[in-house]
Amino acid sequence: MNAPAGLDLASIPERIQSEVQRAIQRSIKGVEYFSTSGPSLGSTPKDVLHSRGTMSLYHYRPMSDEIYRIPVLIVMATTNRGYILDLVPGQSFIEFLLKRGYDVYMLDWSAPRPEEKSLRMEDYVLDFIPDCVRRVQADSGEQDVSVIGYCFGGVLSLLYGAIHADGPMKNLICFTTPIDFREMKLFSNFSDRRYFDVDRLVDSVGNVPPEMILSSFEMLRPASRTVSQIQLWENIWNDEFVKSYRMFDRWATDTLPLAGEYFRTITKDLMWDNKLFNDSMSVGGRAAKLESIKVPILHAVAEHDHIVPYEAAKHLIAKIGSTDKEEVMLKGGHVSLVAGANAVKRLWPKLDSWLGKRST
């Protein structure tokens, strides 16, 4: 009997032996997996410059003998923790920036406390971000500040930039930032105003629980969690795979609650009325039109982003008032765009080459 085309019979014993060894390794490493806690994340040396309730401002200690004049403030998404940008040495965006000579600050969030349920969009855009910018200016001694916003941190940065068009923001970088919320089809359907009573939810629970935020993210790809666990088991013999899985899994499930009033505004103004896209957004009575932003802007989007599909992000550059503006689409998903091996070779060098020449 002939072997099927492409099947090398001589390699079968070798393959069986390899699979048996992997099976043994799986059992050993499987025990290890459950008895260890995984890599330590977010460990690039930093100082807490300021902390107030849900808001924390970090300054990372320089790793270069000479730094760019303009400091960089990273504004993290309010649903997740900032350590996605500071995983482990060699895979840390923060460490990359520091080694390339940037002076890096991060506005990160912790879970809003029950009494912070009344925080509004105004608190984030007109208080937290300006407060952090002022502190970055005071700490660095520089008036100009570059801002990097990730996901909803990008939305907050856009609102801040649109309202504070006269400065001091010098450059703006958005990562996977949605502006057309109708195009976030599933989120849009989940929050359909005919069935989703946001007032009842917020009035009942105060802050929106992290489980609800996490479930809505996971519902976008309902099979993926199960499949990733299958993949973990298959690759549990592979230390690098396990390390990477643990880092991303820990971060993805470490979702933050959202302050109730803030969530109410996101739902009504952005999800329902699409005000940012329609140029009718205002925060605390101050108009926030994208055309008001005139600073250089780079928008990085991911080709396979299932959370912020390209359709939801693609009009940003066209609507911005800047003349120096660029959109770059890179391979990867919503998270792999900014962190992990994909980001190391794609986004980070692109960002460095764009921002370096605008940071002097």
Place this chain on the structure above:
Amino acid sequence: MTDKTNDPVAMWQKMVGEMEKGFNSFANQAMSSPEFSQAMNRAGGVAAGAQKQLGELMEKYLVTMNLPSREQVTGLAERLQSIEAQIGEMKSMLSQMAANSGISQGFDGMPRPPRTKRPPSENGGQS
């Protein structure tokens, strides 16, 4: 080396990948309907109501057991937070004083590097 098309492990992995894509796509279609939104939000509304009731019940139970209520713990947390904020302000003032006296240093007391870096293209490709 075996051909990927005949490698049972590769075939299994491909099958799992295809199943994931297929299921996600099917579920996404189902979740796009108004009926799904209606059903999901009906269930969510009930859960939110139940959570509120449970919270109130727990509050009463803690009072009965002479344990601190959430409000009291929150009060303590607020006081701690206020102390933390004051320490932060003091550090910030110290740092500002140091900066005003011409010492360029951070919270860690280490001098800061000069802000003179130029992009690689401007200094002959050196980063």
